[in-house]
Each structure stands twice: as structure tokens, then as C-alpha cells.
Amino acid sequence: xxxxxxxxxxxxxxxxxxxxxxxxxxxxxxxxxxxxxxxxxxxxxxxxxxxxxxxxxxxxxxxxxxxxxxxxxxxxxxxxxxxxxxxxxxxxxxxxxxxxxxxxxxxxxxxxxxxxxxxxxxxxxxxxxxxxxxxxxxxxx
Numbered sequence: 001x002x003x004x005x006x007x008x009x010x011x012x013x014x015x016x017x018x019x020x021x022x023x024x025x026x027x028x029x030x031x032x033x034x035x036x037x038x039x040x041x042x043x044x045x046x047x048x049x050x051x052x053x054x055x056x057x058x059x060x061x062x063x064x065x066x067x068x069x070x071x072x073x074x075x076x077x078x079x080x081x082x083x084x085x086x087x088x089x090x091x092x093x094x095x096x097x098x099x100x101x102x103x104x105x106x107x108x109x110x111x112x113x114x115x116x117x118x119x120x121x122x123x124x125x126x127x128x129x130x131x132x133x134x135x136x137x138x139x140x141x
Contacts (some may be wrong), residue, residue, distance in 0.1 A: 007054045023076040027068045
């Protein structure tokens with residue numbers, strides 16, 4: 001299991017990972033077919049090899065015994081997203097997540113429903129932290 005941070009994905013690598021996360025697995029041909037934009041077979045193969053080196057994918061022999069490999073995600077989508085958000089906050093927001101949150105809240109493209117969902121998430125997080133603080137105080141007595 002990886003303990004060091006994952007390398008950041010390029011846009012093309014992210015597109016390939018999105019296919020693998022959605023379908024759970026795929027050969028190079030299947031990934032090429034599932035991509036939203038045309039990318040050459042050899043390019044996808046090269047990117048899959050890079051993703052394997054980065055620790056995002058693994059491969060296994062095709063179950064039908066052919067020469068093709070089947071590529072599978074080695075990292076959950078949520079873990080990759082969290083890693084990228086942390087990197088974004090560190091690089092563009094001086095390590096201050098509230099700056100990113102403020103930018104999201106001020107974004108005019110968020111609907112009222114989306115803003116309310118963010119509010120609910122913040123309230124849940126505050127509730128969890130308050131509960132943890134009460135528990136620590138009680139245990140220290």
C-alpha cells in the first residue's frame with residue numbers, strides 16, 4: 001500500500017483514469033473506444049504505462065489468453081481527487097483551504113441546492129469536531 005503522495009495526473013492521464021474508474025477495467029482498445037475525444041492507440045498505451053509507473057494502474061493478462069493486457073485502477077477515485085485537491089490548495093492557495101472554499105461559495109455557477117449541500121457538509125464537519133472536542137475534554141478529566 002502506498003504511503004507517499006501520489007503524483008499529479010495530467011489532463012490526458014485523468015481522462016484515461018476516468019474511463020478505468022467508470023468501467024473498472026479495460027484493454028487499450030476498450031479505453032481508446034471509451035474516451036470522449038480521439039486519442040491514438042499508441043498514445044493510450046504509453047499513458048497507461050506511465051500511469052502504472054505512477055502507481056495509478058496495474059495490469060493483468062487478458063482472461064481469454066490473448067496477448068492483450070487488462071488495465072485496472074490501483075487507486076480509488078476518491079483518493080486521487082483528495083490528493084489533487086490537497087496539491088491545488090498547497091500550490092495555488094498557499095495551503096489555505098478556506099481560500100478555495102470561499103472561491104467555490106462565491107462562484108456564481110453554484111446553484112442554491114449546491115450551496116445548501118455545501119452548508120450541510122460544513123455543519124456535519126463542525127458537529128463531528130464539536131463531538132470529538134467534548135470527548136477529549138471528558139477523557140482528560
